[in-house]
């Protein structure tokens with residue numbers, strides 16, 4: 001085991017390999033407040049990468065209802081339980097020691113790597129605390145929400161064939177894919193070294209030729225994102241749509257402009273933004289005019305999912321404003337209160353950056369804001385349910401691609417145009 | 428169906444269970460049933476959720492009718508479930524209240 005620095009935990013932690021970092025890191029921000037659970041992202045991934053035999057239960061991108069639900073079923077509750085058992089009452093954060101290197105304070109508990117030797121079921125030493133989900137747990141990605149049921153119909157019979165079940169107890173949707181972690185547990189656990197993290201973008205891939213289907217990655221990944229394919233007898237996972245990241249789509253990026261992935265580009269609710277962050281000496285290079293750096297590091301309104309697992313995941317979430325804080329803190333760490341207050345009533349700069357979500361398919365590397373006149377004052381609802389007045393300015397945010405070319409320009413306000421009925425479909 | 432799934436539903440075959448003409452939400456819980464409900468009730472305020480979702484879409488530039496359409500579509504789980512829970516009138520009133528407060532900011536995008 002080596003000691004590596006995990007900024008999300010504010011401390012060094014044990015990891016089976018030495019510290020090593022890519023030149024750029026794939027990362028994304030999801031604004032949970034806007035997700036309408038349409039599953040367009042899920043289908044965009046499925047119809048691109050996992051539509052073949054043996055991949056029927058594979059959803060590299062999934063959107064699950066919280067607090068219950070999950071794909072595989074109860075993955076997070078199970079792992080949190082295992083960690084608690086391994087280190088009872090000690091999974092805590094010291095939030096007093098906040099500083100520039102440790103924005104959330106210091107996590108004093110044990111990560112999945114540090115608790116690996118505490119697994120009573122282990123027959124041989126493990127690299128990370130984890131478990132192998134059963135087939136049934138993989139089968140219903142959103143049980144009682146999208147699992148249709150009904151009567152089988154005879155040939156030629158029509159009518160009440162399939163229904164969606166109904167339930168009342170739910171309160172938000174969590175969008176998930178592989179986090180292309182800085183300290184991947186899947187990679188750490190693979191006995192064949194078949195998993196690698198690409199130098200050029202930090203995307204984590206499974207080499208299909210080297211993999212022998214031992215499923216150690218499936219067991220070790222705390223987010224349960226590698227999946228076993230019985231037809232090929234090897235494991236597969238999200239590939240970060242790397243051909244798009246490399247700008248290899250001849251139609252959409254004729255000049256090799258990097259494009260956001262399929263699941264990001266297709267988001268109906270405009271909740272997703274993805275990009276690449278420059279890494280230097282193991283850290284993200286300070287880039288306050290990079291939209292992801294701005295949201296994650298400058299403003300700290302986008303937070304890592306279960307940072308206590310210890311993989312330094314690169315998926316970040318703007319937490320939902322209507323959910324009780326203790327629940328969110330377990331999920332996103334101690335940064336929740338600050339994120340909620342800032343996001344609930346965004347200032348003019350933040351509001352402008354938020355307009356960049358889903359404004360273009362190209363990856364934005366830099367933004368600039370041009371100031372405009374004040375438009376209005378509006379009332380916003382704070383997490384407590386209280387109201388606060390927000391000032392709105394008609395600023396323009398401009399996004400630039402990898403080559404410094406302007407690719408998008410979004411202003412806060414614009415007159416709206418309605419098409420007449422007869423021209424509804426005209427371009 | 429895997430062997431385990433068939434075992435777990437007791438006497439009847441997996442097929443009989445799955446196609447029973449009964450809504451799954453009304454079925455009694457069965458130990459080891461892979462389709463079993465695992466929900467727990469949680470403190471959450473659907474009214475607050477409604478207000479915030481409407482604010483989000485209003486600040487993206489949608490007007491009251493456009494926002495209502497997101498609630499009408501059964502394939503948008505979050506919004507469709509809210510409408511089922513609170514009723515069309517409550518949704519419509521809340522949308523009008525929020526839009527009156529926020530106005531609908533139109534976002535212009537040029538690629």
Ligand code: SF4
Nearest residue numbers: 178179181185186221
């Ligand atoms: S989320 Fe899981 S599969 Fe993806 S890089 Fe991290 S540990 Fe590996």
Ligand code: SF4
Nearest residue numbers: 045061238241261263
């Ligand atoms: S990044 Fe690409 S491969 Fe990964 S979940 Fe999204 S669509 Fe699927």
Ligand code: SF4
Nearest residue numbers: 035038039041267269
């Ligand atoms: S496409 Fe966007 S809004 Fe729809 S479920 Fe996916 S993340 Fe949510």
